[in-house]
Amino acid sequence: MRTFFQRHSKFRPRSSDEATGDSAIPEDMWVKCPKCGELIYSKELDHNDRVCPKCGHHFRLNARERIALLADEGSFVEWDAGIQPEDPLEFVDPKGAYAEKLASTQEKTGETESLISGLGRIEDRPVVIAVAEFAFMGASMGSVWGEKLARAIERAAHDGLPVLTVNASGGARMHEGLFSLMQMAKTVAAFDRLGRARLPHFSVLIDPCYGGVTASYATVADVILAEPGALIGFAGQRVIEQVTKQKLPPDFQTAEFLLDHGMIDLIVERALLRSTLATLIDHHAPAPVSFRPEDNGYDAAGAVELVDAGSGSAGDTSPEHVRHTAS
Amino acid sequence: MSTVDTISEETVNMPPVNLSPMDRVRLARDPQRPGTLDYIAELFSNFVELHGDRTFGDDGALIGGLATFRNRSVLVLGHQGGSNTRENLARNFGMPRPEGFRKARRLMCHAEKFRLPIIAFIDTSGADPGIGSEERGQGTAIAECLLQMVGLRVPIICVVIGEGGSGGALAISLGDRLLMLENAVYAVASPEACAAILWKDSSFASEAAETMRVTAADLQRFGIIDELIAEPVPAHEAPRETIGAVGQRIAAHLETLLDTFDISDPESVEALLRERYDKFRAIGAWHEG
Incomplete structure (x- = not known):
């Protein structure tokens, strides 16, 4: 079992005492599994990729933890972290202005937006990665998400790389109105181009994934994976209950429910996600895998030539590369 | 393009009508308002x-x-609700289920095969939020429509004639032109849903409608729609005039598109698709640095 929280100590979730500066006995030494009720020693949970050792419940990971789980250590280079949201509607709700909400969320999460994108490697295979951050306004999709993802896809298309998206979302960002809705169009359009270049898009649906993300690029990927137990749907459960006045089936909108109804390709346990993605990348690589002498390598001449521009080492952040498709 | 530009200018310069965004939401939803x-x-x-x-x-x-x-x-596509209870039950209040989106996608492919332009009328409160719709992949059905439409090799003109409700509206609105009647609205969520989430009370829908910028004038200002079609008298009070005006604008845009792009020439179609891509690629409000 990989223990990525040990290897990537900087992504270890902060315990509450660290956050508050309180040096008393940490409250989160033990974590109660919300599914089976088991008390789990938090370090044991971390060692188990934050999956309950008793019942297999998958705890949520934040985006940085997810990247640490999936990408080879030190391989991820973030792109477009400087793209900042705006408030085109001058949106105001009872809690205040959207602009203020953005500032406080950025402060609280340490992220500029709800999607993190970049280039990484999965078991040595270069791949463009975009991961949703649920802690940032419920991973709602707004203009920054759309722009970051479109740029990432365009670079992948330019450099001949596969794209992996890890998708959680509470839906479109209401505070950006129709700009948010239109990001569905923008991201799907970019993926349409990627597909025409015969480059694959792998979508991993994680808990919870709803609304505009489910109704756009996340469900038209070439391969759709989901984590066990993840809730995935178009409309939220409360809305459906209110509108239909019906009781929802017990496993409604779970990954297992979607698999049963033919909506996703595969449910993959967290511990197997990395290796499954690596295999999938190989199956969609430009050169036939069976012709390669080495089993796990990704150095077939054609592939390297295709990916060269984007497959630099982790430290490769040359501006030419980063900007070459930005408009 | 000159006629298009002239009309748009006139529309922008029309005297302001004293209607609140929520007034326009109500007009857009009026059961007597002309439908598809x-x-x-x-x-x-x-x-x-x-x-x-x-x-x-x-x-x-x-x-x-x-x-x-x-x-x-x-090919004509459009949402259709009912003007009375019986019709509404038959048409699920104009809220498509996955079957509707899959039919739309099938017909889009049909239009592409026979090189027929598409005209789509948008008028729905949103996609159906039901158990069966979720079971049959509502999200996937909408997403597949979007993917099909954005790369479809024929010209597409979309008109928001009533309520443009979120993903269910978007599913058939990825065209080369997006036109919108003055009293139509287009929103990422209904004002009631937005108010229920952010105000914790759906009776604040007016406030939500105001701040969500759902009117045609707002969306024209943002560059999200290509043209606002004036509606000096609410459509349900002047149905023939409104429909006639919409028809004229569709005809003008269709003529421009067919003059500019030759559907039977693959290279010309590529140019059409590039233009469509650039149109959606450019939508967003963000800054860098």
Whole structure:
């Protein structure tokens, strides 16, 4: 079992005492599994990729933890972290202005937006990665998400790389109105181009994934994976209950429910996600895998030539590369 | 393009009408407001409705068929609700289920095969939020529509004639032109839903409608729609005039598109697709640095 929280100590979730500066006995030494009720020693949970050792419940990971789980250590280079949201509607709700909400969320999460994108490697295979951050306004999709993802896809298309998206979302960002809705169009359009270049898009649906993300690029990927137990749907459960006045089936909108109804390709346990993605990348690589002498390598001449521009080492952040498709 | 620009200018310069965004939401939802079938009856001839998604069922909330528009065969798509309870039950209040989106996608492919332009009328409070719709992949059905439409090799003109409700509206609105009637609205969520989430009380829908910028004038200012079609008298009070004005603008845009792009020439179609891509690629409000 990989223990990525040990290897990537900087992504270890902060315990509450660290956050508050309180040096008393940490409250989160033990974590109660919300599914089976088991008390789990938090370090044991971390060692188990934050999956309950008793019942297999998958705890949520934040985006940085997810990247640490999936990408080879030190391989991820973030792109477009400087793209900042705006408030085109001058949106105001009872809690205040959207602009203020953005500032406080950025402060609280340490992220500029709800999607993190970049280039990484999965078991040595270069791949463009975009991961949703649920802690940032419920991973709602707004203009920054759309722009970051479109740029990432365009670079992948330019450099001949596969794209992996890890998708959680509470839906479109209401505070950006129709700009948010239109990001569905923008991201799907970019993926349409990627597909025409015969480059694959792998979508991993994680808990919870709803609304505009489910109704756009996340469900038209070439391969759709989901984590066990993840809730995935178009409309939220409360809305459906209110509108239909019906009781929802017990496993409604779970990954297992979607698999049963033919909506996703595969449910993959967290511990197997990395290796499954690596295999999938190989199956969609430009050169036939069976012709390669080495089993796990990704150095077939054609592939390297295709990916060269984007497959630099982790430290490769040359501006030419980063900007070459930005408009 | 000159006529298009002239009309747009006039529209922008019209004297302001004292209607709140929520007033326009109510006008857009008025049960007597002309719907897709009224536009088809008035503007098209030889309409042959095509039913079914060839997989599970037919959906009365999203209809489509072949018709003649100004001497040219086209595919018409549109949301259709009812004007009374019986019709509304038959058409699920204009809220499509996955079957509707899958039918729309099937018909889009049909139009592409036979090189027919598409005219789509947007008028829905949103996609159906039901158990069966989730079971049959509502999100996937919408997403597949989007993916099909954005790369479709024929010209597409979309008109928001009533309520443009979120993903269910977007699913058939990724065209080369997006036109919108002055009293139509287009929103990422209904004002009631937005108020229920952010105000914790759906009775604050007016406030939500205000701040969500759902009107045609707002969306024109943002560059999200291509043209606002003036509606000096609410459509349900002047249905023929409104439908006639919409027909004129569709005809003008269709003519421009067909003059600019030759559907039978692959290279010209690529240019059309590039233009469509750039149109959606450019939408967003962000800054860098």
